[in-house]
Amino acid sequence: MAAKIGMMDSAYFVGRGEILAWINSTLQLNLSKVEEAASGAVQCQLMDAVHPGVVPMHKVNFDAKNEYEMIQNYKVLQEVFNRLKITKHIEVSKLVKGRPLDNLEFMQWMKRYCDSINGGIINNYNPMERRDACKGGKEANKRTAPTHASKSASAAPKAQASHSTRKNDAHSANASHKTAKPATNAGGQAYDEQITELKLLVDSLEKERDFYFAKLRDIEILCQSPEIEHLPIVGVIQKILYATDDSPSIMAEAQAVLMQPQNQQQPLSPILETSEEKPKQETQKRKNISTIEVDMAASSTLSPRQRLSDISDVHYCGSPLTNC
Template structure:
C-alpha cells in the first residue's frame, strides 16, 4: 500500500488531534477523549479490522490492557496483521506504550491515512460494538461507551425534578441557593475540556522538546566517538573540541581557552626540528640504492680494465710503427734525393 511508506512531511501528519479523535470515535463507536488512550494498541487493532474485516483475530485483542505486557501482546497481534497484509510500517512499540501524546498522535494519523487509502474512509457497514464483544474487556468498553452517551439525556430529568416544590415557602427558600449550586457544576463542566486540551498541548510540547534533545545529544555523541578515533585524537583541534564537550559549566571562557591551547600545540609542533629528506635518504640507504652502488662499482672496475688494455695495445702499435719507419729509411737509401747528399 502507498500509505505504508508515507513520509513525515505528508499531509496525513498535519491532521489535528480533535479530527483524529472524532474519526476514531465515529469509526469504532468509542468515547475516548485523549489520543494517549489508544496507547494499548487495541484501538489500532480494531481500526485494521474495520479496514480489512475479519483480518484481525479480535478474540486476541485486549481492550482492558493496563500494563506493558498486555499492551505488547496487542501490538504483536497488530504486527502479525501487518505481516499478513505485507504492510512495511515499523511500529515503535516502546514509545507507544509509554502513552506519550505526540507518538500516539503520529501513529493514529498514519492509521487514518492508511484506512482512507484502503476504502476511502467509508466504514459505515462495520459494526464495531459487535466485533468488540469477542475481545477481552470489549463488553466493559461497550458498556462504558453506552453510559457516556446516555449521561446527558439522564441529567435533564434530574434538573426538572429538582425544580418541583412541595410548598411555595420551601421553593422560595431554595430559590436563592439554586443558582449558586448549579453554577459550580457548570463551571467545572466547561473548564474540564479546556484543562484537558491545555494538558495535551503541554504534553505535546514536552514530547517535542524531548525529541529535539535526543536528536542533538546523538549528534554530540557522534562527534565524541569521532574525536576518540586513534587517527585524529592527537590533533590539537580534536583536543580543543573535547575540552568544549567535557566542560562542566557553561563558561564562555572555555572556548577561548580551548582555542589558545590549540594554537600553542600547533606552534610547538612547528618548532620541532625535522630531518631533511636528503639526509634521511643518505643515512638510511635502501636496498635498491645499495644495489645501484654495487653496479656502478662493477662498471668502473670494468672501465679501468678496458683502459689498461687499450693502453697496452697502443704501446704495442707504436713500437711496430717505429720498426716500419726503420725499414723505410733503409729502402729510401736508393732514392734520387740521396744523390744530393
C-alpha cells in the same frame, strides 16, 4: 497506499482533538486521551472497521493493562498488516509505554490510512457488537453506555424545566448551579489540553536533546583517538566541548589555529630531541667500528708476493754485509 504516507504528510499535522473525535465516533468509545489507546486494541478494531473479517477480534484484548498483554494485541495488528501487505513499522516498545507523542503519531497514521480506504466511509459496522467477541469488550461497552445514558437523562430535566410554569428561588438556584458546572468542566478540559500539549512539547524536546547529545558524544570519542589527539585543532575542539560559558576567546583561538599554514612544522620537545640524538650517536659508532674492520680485512688479504717483498726487505736490512 501506506508506503506513500511520509513524515511530512498532512496527516501528521492533525490535532489531538480531531483524532479523539474520530476514534470515539467510529468505534463508539469515550476516550479522553490519545494514550488510552496504547494497548493496541483500538488500532485492531479500526482495521476491522475498514477491512471487515480480516482481524481476528477474538484475539484482541480490550482489558490489556500489562505490557505483555498489550504486546499480544500488537502481534495481532502486525499479522493484519502482513496479510494486507502494509509495510508500516510498529514501534511496540514505545507505544506500550503510553507516551502521548508516540501514540499520537501512530493514531495520525491510522487515521490517514483509514481515510484512504473507501474514502473513509464505513457502512454497516456495529463496533459494540464486534467488541463483544473480544476479551474485555463487554466491559468496554458498559463503560461507554452510562455516558450516553447520562446525556439523555440530563437532557430530559432540561426539557421539563423549559416547559415548567413554576419559577421560584430553589429552581433558580438549581439552574445557576447547573450552568456553572459545565463551565467548570470546560475549564478542566482546557487545562487537560494544555497539560497534554506541554507533555508533547517535553517529549519532542527530549528527543532533540538525546539526538544532539549523541552527536557530541561521537565527536568526543573521535577527539580521544591516539592518531589525532595531539593535533592543535583537536585540542581547540575539546575546549569548545568542555567550555562552561560562551567565551569568545575560544572561538578566536579556533580560528587562529585554522589560519595557521598546514605545512608548518611543530617544535620538538626536549624528550623527542634527546631520543633523536641517540640514534645519531649509535650510527657514528657503527661507522667507526666498520672502518676498523675494513682496515683489518685489507691487511689480512694481501697477496703472497707483497708479503715476500716485505720479508726480504727485513732480511736485507738485517744483514751485516749490507747497510739499510
